[in-house]
Amino acid sequence: MATTEVERRRGQLAALSIAAVVIIVGVPLWWRTTETYRAWLPFSQIRDLSKLQLHLSADVEVVFARGTLTPEQQKRVPLTQTQDEEHAVDESTVLRYTHEIKYRTATIMEEDALSKPTAAEADLSLHMLSESPCGSSVVYVIPEVSLLLPENVKVYIGQRRTAILRMDAEMRAGKTVEQLLGVLKPQIKQVLRVMSFSHTDITAALSDRVRFNPGSKESMTHSMRAFTSSPGYEITFSLLNPDPKSHRLHWNIEGAVQTYIQPFLTKLSPLANFSMDSQMLHYAMLGVNPRYDNDRGAYILHADSLAHVINPVEARLGSNAASSNPVLNFLLYVPDAQHSPLYIRDHKKMEVPSNAFHSPRWGGIMVYNVKNLYGPEAEFPVNIDINMAEVMGVFLTQLRLLVGMQSSPPPPGFSVAPCGSVGLADWELDRLMWSRSVENIATATTTITSLAQLLDQIGNIVINDNIAQQVSSAVTSVQLAVAELEAGNLGFALQYSKEAILASEKAFFDPSLLHLLYFPDDQKFAIYIPLFLPMCVPILLSLLKIASEARQRYREKQAKKD
């Protein structure tokens, strides 16, 4: 009897020790060898990013010219004032705008400049005097009697970052500085709404982050028209010649691009890298057949059918083999001899004077009629030189819209200087930089937060060190960009926001994230079960047996005690 008892005890001990080995050595070993590598991510900082508080601030100088302030007022002009506005866009995004307004009187040099005969000259010489930094603006207040501005113009907005504001009777009436400033302030605000960031712009830039109810269709059309922010763009000009048998077209695209487009792009270079190329496509047809209009004696293309125009053409345009940046297409379509002249009519059945249309985030098409350039007895093929000035004017306008320049008409009483050969005023560039910085920050934060969410939800994804590094650098760049925006350093803010977006996209689209994503659990178990089931069942059973025996013995002991 004693030997069997010893045997039983030995068996129990053996079972216990095997179970112990399995639990202490086997389970950790299995755990360690099947673990996926997940580098540390700054989750807490990412969570902070999901609550975005953007603080945009800009410096504004208000300069009073001679004759606008009485000496009494001059003494009491405050040095600085700040204008604050706060908007909660949604529960997790708050916008704050600050305009730091500095008041001073004009220097002698500025007085000289302001006494120039025309506003444009004054603008130029004021610019020569001092160059205001990126993002800031200067408003010159000139007396009512000044002849600088025409009769009906109250505010002149120059090509740089300056505006000239004429005092009116209402301001004159104000005796104290406070009264004067009280009248002046709304006007300055109006000027700033044109020249500096505006709430509609900024909220449109946030569209990647904030979901709007499609209420205001107009503002949405604008924000949807422009290309989203990208580190580079490819601009392709294509000349479509569906009828090379009758028209032999020549376009001096090289020279035209150098003259019209390049200055504009050079100015935009802080925003993104642009590269241009051009091609000629022969036998490229539009997707719709234009209808002949007897009254007009011409072929008509209706606005409704324009959506179908580009699809067959697009197949021929080809993608850019050398880069993956978004492509802006500008097509110049010369209708064939049988189908010309060709005119485009808008939704109101009116002919479009420019004969050009553009499609949001895609590019533009211009129809160039050549029918009147040769007589009926001309010998085919006709050599035709295309007037590039006309074409490029249209393409430049389309390019401005596609890049995101606002085209809303200025408020009444405002006169905006023509943008000259460059095609872009400094303040327009500033506005674009504001909204692009905000857009980049918004996109980068959504990318990072959704990546973090994804990684959090799916435990199978391997997070390599380089991804963790990209994520952290994106987070730091976003924080830096937000800080620079708050400090009013627009250039740096844009730079950091670009870095943020690059790093976040790189992390998000890294192929290493996908490696183990589709390794389903049922397959794992199909492989484990043949090994684990036969091994674990005896261990479990003997453990249960030991436990029940121990309980029984305990009960017996209790019974004995009683």
Added chain:
Amino acid sequence: MRKRSTTSEEKWQLTGDEQHAGVADDPRAGAETKQTAEERRWEETEVKESQQASDTEVLPLKSQAKEDFQEELVIRPLHSGDIYASFQFRTVWETDFMKGNKVSHYRLFPKSLGQVISKFSVRELHISFTQGYWRTMQWGQPFIPSPPGAELWVWFQDSVTDVDATWKELTNVLSGIFCASLNFIDSTNTLQPSASFKPLGIGNVTDHRFLRYATLPREIVCTENLTPWKKLLPCGSKAGLAVLLKSEKLFHSSFHSQSVHIRPVCQDWQCKSSSWELRQALNVVFDLHTSGQSKREWSLFKMFSRTLTEACPLASSSKIYIDITDNPQEEQFELSPATPLLSQAVVLGDRRTFSVYDLTQQVTFGTVRSLNLMIRWKSSEGDMLRPLLHAERYVAGYGLQTGEIHTLMYNNHPFRSFPVLLLDSVPWYLRLYIHTLKVVSKGKDNNPSYIHYQPSKDRERPHLLEMLLQLPPHSVTEVTVQFERALLKWTEYTPDPNHGFYVGSSVISSLVPSTVAMDINITMEQPLFSSFFPCKEESSYFVRVYTEPLLVNLPTPDFSMPYNVICLTCTVVAVGYGSLYNLLTRSFQIEEPNPGLAKRLANIIRRMRGVPPL
């Protein structure tokens, strides 16, 4: 990834009409995008007068680079009764990619290829896609030879620092342009031949560090490769000879090959400045017997289901050549409509006579305004001159362990011997025993005068064997080498491993003695088909012959094996472990032996009877 789809969905909805705005939470983002894309909002462009900037002068024209486009079709009736049609399209652009100036304005030259050349600093690019094998013995030499499958060879400019990385990127881009699986080109099938592939354009580069050569013998060529190829033509397939290129007919043929060749060429005979030449060639051999026509008759319409009505208006020359050398008195076939134009050209060491149809002349199309060339055979007699050089290759041996590759090269010249360069590339999984390499001609050992052998590295690079051999007159030279088949990892097998593994064609390049004096004057106006390979001397011409690709079986495992192995080993482990466990944990004690079956039955009966059990 969810994030991406929702944003794009959102954007499209907002551009689209309001009816789509309600489906903001619909997960079918893709479908929505498609639908709303149709409804892209088009807006008219208002141009402010002030922005027209019409006062500024456009920069004057910088003496725009001249571009020239030529198209050509050669038709050669073959002795086997087949028809060989060879299209060539050539664009010459007098510009310089090499000096580093950025070229970005394209007219006739396709933009996609131009961008590739300037981005990857390519000096020369040759790419071909071939379906079927060119039968040299029956058909003679093709104008532009190509191996079955895809072939790509590129010379880079010496400014390229990391050639391998550039090559990798280039193959990926080309794979996108031509819709082909060129992205499967990696270091395991890329070669750097030392002598076989010299640049065909100008420039004496000999440093083969800048050369990369790869073939994909498995590649299947079809419509999806033809469409992008046609897109590179200035007239597309809308006008000129390219209207004949209908894929349903072209791929219903014995042999189909399309290629793109880009190289720098001389602008004039002094060769002071270079220009870029893009040659697109398409060779096709139609089989008349299988197409079910008992009459031996051939016409453009029957072959291509199209007739010609015009030349490409952008082409400076557009011609059809019909080889009538073997038919001087129309005794073999009859050609209609007849043409008064005849032309002679020296091509592949032979002076050939051609009937020429010039499509730029209205006369060619006659009164019906359409050209439908027709050939009617009268007799099937006449024999072909055997090609001076041709080659064969096969695998010998049995079993799945070792084998032997035989390459046979035929010199059919009655009295002249000539040298050939043999290039052999063998994948790493066939391990060549280079000591078994034997070259025998006419029963005697033939010692190669130059051997360049690069052994393979497993999963890194293939074997490369280049030899310069002298082929004696009227002889067969046999090169044999033994190999061993390697075992692959189970992920390295192709999707259908029992089909076998392809080994690319051997390439034999040679200067074959010519029977007539070759033209070495490159500036003379020549038909395109005779000017592809540059000719340096009068007495010989350059020929490149490709052998058949090999199909080799490798030992193939059963692919459900891993799971079976897991199950089996687990069961074995479990059984072993179970018995060990039992031994360790069970306690053994003597039990009362069970009463026998008879006794138990007896007991049951006894219990029923009420008698005490036994």
